[in-house]
Amino acid sequence: xxxxxxxxxxxxxxxxxxxxxxxxxxxxxxxxxxxxxxxxxxxxxxxxxxxxxxxxxxxxxxxxxxxxxxxxxxxxxxxxxxxxxxxxxxxxxxxxxxxxxxxxxxxxxxxxxxxxxxxxxxxxxxxxxxxxxxx
Numbered sequence: 268x269x270x271x272x273x274x275x276x277x278x279x280x281x282x283x284x285x286x287x288x289x290x291x292x293x294x295x296x297x298x299x300x301x302x303x304x305x306x307x308x309x310x311x312x313x314x315x316x317x318x319x320x321x322x323x324x325x326x327x328x329x330x331x332x333x334x335x336x337x338x339x340x341x342x343x344x345x346x347x348x349x350x351x352x353x354x355x356x357x358x359x360x361x362x363x364x365x366x367x368x369x370x371x372x373x374x375x376x377x378x379x380x381x382x383x384x385x386x387x388x389x390x391x392x393x394x395x396x397x398x399x400x401x402x
Contacts, residue, residue, distance in 0.1 A: 277303075293369055309376040313348065336383070339390045344375060346393060354396075361392035 279287070290302045347354055352372075359368045366385050373379020381389065 294373075305376055305378060308378075309372070312344070312375060312377070335390065336381075336386045339386050339393065340374065342393050342397075343371065343389060346396065347375060358389065358392050358396065361395055362388040366392075 287299050287302050290296075290306075291299055294302065294305065296302055296305070343358070346358065355371045355375075356368045359366050359371055362385070366381070366388050370379050370381065370385075371389070374381055
């Protein structure tokens with residue numbers, strides 16, 4: 268259990284509560300607090316870019332596929348910033364299974380990972396979308 272937690276109370280409209288519950292179920296999260304945490308992380312990444320996600324504790328690994336992952340993560344972040352949150356569904360659809368909108372959102376918010384094959388799928392999907400395939 269995390270020890271760096273704070274208890275807060277929020278007053279929201281019925282529609283916001285409904286949408287928070289939907290996000291909780293979609294992300295398979297345990298509580299609404301985790302939804303708020305995830306939305307906050309996502310917004311901070313959007314505001315401050317990738318440097319917000321970088322940890323000073325991580326040592327760069329010399330992996331062949333790591334560069335591709337980093338490039339595709341930067342491309343995905345830029346694409347989402349340019350086209351909004353709804354574009355992740357289109358990227359996921361073009362990438363194909365097992366890449367989903369939820370796993371792409373997880374990657375962007377720091378709560379998910381993709382395999383090398385999934386990163387390749389995302390890269391090909393972004394290639395098609397960046398060449399004018401965005402509808």
